[in-house]
Amino acid sequence: MSGMGNTNEVGAANRAGKMSCDVTGSCLPELPKTPQEIERFCAINFARKLMDTARRESCGKCVLCREGTWQSFEIIHDITEGKGQNDDFELLTELLEQIGSDGGCEMSVKAASLCLGLLRNYQEEWDLHIRRKRCANLICKASYTVHIAPELCDGCGKCIGVCPDHAILGGGNLIHVIQGDRCSKCMLCAEVCPKGAVKKAGAVKPKVPAEPIPVGSFSGAGGSSEEGPSMRRRRRGE
Amino acid sequence: MNKIRLNIDGYTIEAEEGQNLLQAALDAGIYIPHLCYHPDLTPQGGCKLCTVEVEGEGTVQSCETIVTEGMRVKTKTEKVKHRRAVALELMLASHPKDCTSCDKYLNCELQALMQYMGVAHSRLREIDKENTRIAPSDQLIKREMYRCIQCGRCVRACQELRGIGALQYNKKDGETYIGTKDDVPLSETDCRFCGACVEVCPTGAIQDVKGIFSKDSPRNLALVPCKDKCPAHTDIPMYVRLAQQGRYSDAVSVFREKLTFPHSLGFVCTHTCESGCKRNHVNEAVSIRELKRFSVEHDKEESWKKRAFHNPSTGKKAAVIGGGAAGMTAAYYLAKKGHSVTVFERQPMAGGMLSYGIPKYRLPQDIVNQELETLVAAGIQLVPDTKITSADEVLKKGFDAVLVAVGAQKGKRPPAYSGTWKNTLDAVDFCRLANEEKLPDLGDTITVYGGGNVAFDCARTAKMKGVSTVRVVCLEPRDKMLADKEEVTCALEEGIEILNSKSMLGLEEAVLDAGEEKTGAGMGAITGQNAGAGQAAVTGLRLVNVLSFRFGEKGLELETEAGSETVLKTDTLVFATGQQPDLTEDFGIDLHRGSFVKINDALGTGKEGIFAAGDAVTGTKSVVEAIESGRRAAMSIDRFLGGDGNIEEILYDREKQNPKIGTIENFAGLKRAEQLCGKCDATGEALRCLQCDLRLDIQKVKYWVDAHYKQVKEAAE
Numbered sequence: 003m004s005g006m007g008n009t010n011e012v013g014a015a016n017r018a019g020k021m022s023c024d025v026t027g028s029c030l031p032e033l034p035k036t037p038q039e040i041e042r043f044c045a046i047n048f049a050r051k052l053m054d055t056a057r058r059e060s061c062g063k064c065v066l067c068r069e070g071t072w073q074s075f076e077i078i079h080d081i082t083e084g085k086g087q088n089d090d091f092e093l094l095t096e097l098l099e100q101i102g103s104d105g106g107c108e109m110s111v112k113a114a115s116l117c118l119g120l121l122r123n124y125q126e127e128w129d130l131h132i133r134r135k136r137c138a139n140l141i142c143k144a145s146y147t148v149h150i151a152p153e154l155c156d157g158c159g160k161c162i163g164v165c166p167d168h169a170i171l172g173g174g175n176l177i178h179v180i181q182g183d184r185c186s187k188c189m190l191c192a193e194v195c196p197k198g199a200v201k202k203a204g205a206v207k208p209k210v211p212a213e214p215i216p217v218g219s220f221s222g223a224g225g226s227s228e229e230g231p232s233m234r235r236r237r238r239g240e
Numbered sequence: 241m242n243k244i245r246l247n248i249d250g251y252t253i254e255a256e257e258g259q260n261l262l263q264a265a266l267d268a269g270i271y272i273p274h275l276c277y278h279p280d281l282t283p284q285g286g287c288k289l290c291t292v293e294v295e296g297e298g299t300v301q302s303c304e305t306i307v308t309e310g311m312r313v314k315t316k317t318e319k320v321k322h323r324r325a326v327a328l329e330l331m332l333a334s335h336p337k338d339c340t341s342c343d344k345y346l347n348c349e350l351q352a353l354m355q356y357m358g359v360a361h362s363r364l365r366e367i368d369k370e371n372t373r374i375a376p377s378d379q380l381i382k383r384e385m386y387r388c389i390q391c392g393r394c395v396r397a398c399q400e401l402r403g404i405g406a407l408q409y410n411k412k413d414g415e416t417y418i419g420t421k422d423d424v425p426l427s428e429t430d431c432r433f434c435g436a437c438v439e440v441c442p443t444g445a446i447q448d449v450k451g452i453f454s455k456d457s458p459r460n461l462a463l464v465p466c467k468d469k470c471p472a473h474t475d476i477p478m479y480v481r482l483a484q485q486g487r488y489s490d491a492v493s494v495f496r497e498k499l500t501f502p503h504s505l506g507f508v509c510t511h512t513c514e515s516g517c518k519r520n521h522v523n524e525a526v527s528i529r530e531l532k533r534f535s536v537e538h539d540k541e542e543s544w545k546k547r548a549f550h551n552p553s554t555g556k557k558a559a560v561i562g563g564g565a566a567g568m569t570a571a572y573y574l575a576k577k578g579h580s581v582t583v584f585e586r587q588p589m590a591g592g593m594l595s596y597g598i599p600k601y602r603l604p605q606d607i608v609n610q611e612l613e614t615l616v617a618a619g620i621q622l623v624p625d626t627k628i629t630s631a632d633e634v635l636k637k638g639f640d641a642v643l644v645a646v647g648a649q650k651g652k653r654p655p656a657y658s659g660t661w662k663n664t665l666d667a668v669d670f671c672r673l674a675n676e677e678k679l680p681d682l683g684d685t686i687t688v689y690g691g692g693n694v695a696f697d698c699a700r701t702a703k704m705k706g707v708s709t710v711r712v713v714c715l716e717p718r719d720k721m722l723a724d725k726e727e728v729t730c731a732l733e734e735g736i737e738i739l740n741s742k743s744m745l746g747l748e749e750a751v752l753d754a755g756e757e758k759t760g761a762g763m764g765a766i767t768g769q770n771a772g773a774g775q776a777a778v779t780g781l782r783l784v785n786v787l788s789f790r791f792g793e794k795g796l797e798l799e800t801e802a803g804s805e806t807v808l809k810t811d812t813l814v815f816a817t818g819q820q821p822d823l824t825e826d827f828g829i830d831l832h833r834g835s836f837v838k839i840n841d842a843l844g845t846g847k848e849g850i851f852a853a854g855d856a857v858t859g860t861k862s863v864v865e866a867i868e869s870g871r872r873a874a875m876s877i878d879r880f881l882g883g884d885g886n887i888e889e890i891l892y893d894r895e896k897q898n899p900k901i902g903t904i905e906n907f908a909g910l911k912r913a914e915q916l917c918g919k920c921d922a923t924g925e926a927l928r929c930l931q932c933d934l935r936l937d938i939q940k941v942k943y944w945v946d947a948h949y950k951q952v953k954e955a956a957e
């Protein structure tokens with residue numbers, strides 16, 4: 003994580019002050035510190051969260067802070083959704099540099115310099131997201147689908163209860179199945195599954211039953227999710 | 241103020257110490273784009289359009305940078321142009337793309353900046369904001385906040401200029417937007433509808449509701465609709481403000497600058513100012529007329545008298561024929577201009593309609609007399625009881641100029657009813673007789689034909705004289721009547737019947753013997769008609785219902801309801817169907833439309849030295865219009881007599897207004913007081929004024945195309 007962010011904090015402090023605004027940088031999300039956090043880290047997703055926070059906290063008086071952070075958020079958001087455009091990286095850099103140098107307040111300047119750090123230090127990640135619509139750590143939602151590993155599921159049904167989208171099919175002693183077209187990828191089911199059976203899948207999709215079948219009866223043949231919505235999206239994206 | 245020299249784009253310019261760089265450049269004729277900056281407001285540095293490069297400091301916002309001696313500035317480098325373009329692009333990302341549907345189109349600072357910088361909606365993502373749609377418009381202020389670019393000018397104007405703070409930056413669901421506390425309509429805030437926010441808003445986000453201001457008047461009048469609508473353009477907000485402060489003498493001075501009969505007007509003015517008053521759109525108009533009357537009645541010092549100008553004698557002589565409002569006003573100003581003025585009045589008293597037309601219950605004679613005295617004291621020779629029958633005759637007496645201001649003293653009836661009956665009267669005669677206490681016996685029933693204010697003067701007078709059945713019959717439906725609403729309301733309250741949408745088909749008449757004669761004794765004699773026993777009298781009116789009417793090429797065109805004929809019995813019939821001047825060709829000037837005087841733009845009659853003004857030219861108009869006409873006649877005649885034609889005077893020195901009007905509890909809800917019973921009422925009523933004139937003190941932002949920016953004003957070596 004070295005070299006990420008805090009490159010420009012001195013500049014931020016210098017610049018701030020003229021604007022009549024009391025928002026400080028302390029509201030911004032912190033970069034990951036523990037190894038576990040780092041393992042589950044996606045720079046692009048973090049950048050999105052960062053700029054989302056910045057635009058929401060903006061006092062609204064300065065165009066770079068109000069619109070600049072919002073515009074950056076929109077662009078990054080598109081990227082995380084797999085809708086990035088070819089020159090987005092350059093556009094973002096340009097915007098963030100201007101916010102960093104002319105932004106009137108500590109908060110916007112800090113957010114911009116943190117984000118610029120992410121752009122510089124994770125160029126490959128950004129490229130993967132923008133051009134190949136993929137997220138290496140399967141953090142950005144568009145990059146993965148969620149399924150229940152049939153060999154792990156014991157049919158306890160805890161997941162059905164928490165799913166806000168009613169995307170899970172199942173019943174007593176049945177292997178539960180997530181309907182891809184309904185799932186919003188909130189991962190609440192993963193949190194309650196005692197077996198750790200809820201999994202993410204990137205480009206390569208494992209075979210799962212199309213409908214709930216009795217526990218233990220999954221053979222791996224037939225009923226794959228080949229025709230699932232995520233497959234369709236992936237094909238179109240490539 | 242110390243001067244400082246600095247260099248911008250190679251030009252050496254002079255600035256004031258402490259001035260901001262943007263204003264210094266603008267003053268010197270160097271345009272730097274700017275949007276959130278307004279010369280009357282504290283710089284906020286938010287839009288970044290005024291970015292420039294300062295040697296040794298890099299890019300800065302010029303609006304927030306104070307000039308220093310020897311500063312070197314570049315305003316047009318590629319770098320600053322790019323920075324500005326990005327800032328503008330960012331603003332436009334959430335701004336509607338189509339300008340043509342915006343009422344600010346072609347009068348918009350944002351649009352002008354897009355043009356100047358060549359920036360359009362662009363490569364950036366379009367942003368859709370939710371909360372900018374929260375913007376209840378009020379009756380006076382239209383808010384389309386999706387056009388707002390959050391420059392904050394309105395917020396600062398309301399806070400800094402007015403000391404109110406009705407508008408603020410709001411935040412909801414992570415979005416900032418301009419609004420009121422809790423998003424309530426402005427009428428539920430401390431807003432005083434001063435219009436400052438509208439004035440400073442550079443976009444179409446905050447605008448005046450359409451139709452409040454006249455499109456035909458110049459801006460400085462149009463924005464103050466009471467003043468605009470007043471025929472004399474009296475400085476109403478100023479005197480309302482002075483009345484509010486209890487400075488009645490100063491208030492009187494302000495309207496004395498334009499008006500000659502202010503006290504009378506305080507009773508009878510048709511107050512078109514009040515129909516224009518912006519406060520109508522909030523709830524009800526300010527009681528402007530009442531405040532005028534109250535001020536006159538509480539003016540102890542009459543300070544205007546000390547200030548009024550009076551020029552030395554010019555040796556010229558002017559005659560005014562007719563001592564009504566128009567004639568006396570003209571005479572007054574001509575006397576002040578140093579001319580020797582004689583007014584010939586055919587009645588025993590001057591005042592015209594003020595004395596002989598308007599019923600005394602509406603305007604006591606004492607007040608008219610007092611005002612006449614004030615005018616005469618300026619040096620007018622008043623000759624009453626003198627009827628002039630020829631203008632030339634007057635010129636021959638050695639006058640250098642003559643003003644014909646004889647008024648419209650003769651009744652005008654529909655052509656079919658020009659005959660003579662012993663119990664019919666014209667309204668103008670009726671009113672005169674009433675004021676002279678010479679009305680004949682009117683019988684038990686009186687019918688007034690006509691629906692204007694004069695008709696109601698007659699009807700109400702008759703009612704007060706004890707006539708049991710009083711009817712007003714008119715062509716117009718109730719909601720289209722020509723008379724003021726108050727008149728109609730009062731008449732109904734007094735038990736007067738109003739028959740709307742009726743037209744007269746004819747009269748029923750009978751020849752009565754002297755013995756049977758109930759009414760109309762001597763009526764003919766008084767009205768100059770040849771009457772006597774054995775002459776026909778009207779017994780009733782044959783009426784028909786009118787479905788619609790219009791004044792077309794052939795005059796009045798009616799559509800009547802078949803089979804709706806009725807007969808209305810009456811003892812006396814009054815025609816209130818119009819008035820005309822009592823003039824004939826023998827008078828020696830050109831007439832048209834019957835007996836009205838024909839004039840040119842300078843109020844000349846076409847005959848050297850003879851001018852005309854007032855009702856004799858226009859037909860019956862209001863007192864204030866007669867005054868205004870008299871003023872114009874005075875200017876014209878003065879010019880004819882070799883003067884400069886300037887009769888303007890400043891009777892009260894305007895101080896710079898304090899723009900900080902602050903808040904008043906429940907301002908929008910304050911109710912109109914119809915009558916001012918004491919000082920407290922007057923203060924309260926005057927407080928309701930929106931002070932529309934304050935908005936004129938706010939500076940206008942110059943567009944980049946302004947001639948001011950065509951040449952740089954360099955400092956002298």
Ligand code: SF4
Nearest residue numbers: 339342345348443444
């Ligand atoms: S506010 Fe100005 S720029 Fe915006 S739509 Fe209206 S005219 Fe166009």
Ligand code: SF4
Nearest residue numbers: 398431432434435437
């Ligand atoms: S008080 Fe004046 S400036 Fe403030 S919101 Fe009302 S009209 Fe606008």
Ligand code: SF4
Nearest residue numbers: 388390391392394441
């Ligand atoms: S409403 Fe107008 S003045 Fe107020 S912030 Fe928006 S654009 Fe600026």
Ligand code: SF4
Nearest residue numbers: 466517518929930932
């Ligand atoms: S609110 Fe006051 S200034 Fe405005 S139109 Fe009415 S009287 Fe005149």
Ligand code: FES
Nearest residue numbers: 285287288290303
């Ligand atoms: S005008 Fe200077 S920042 Fe807006």
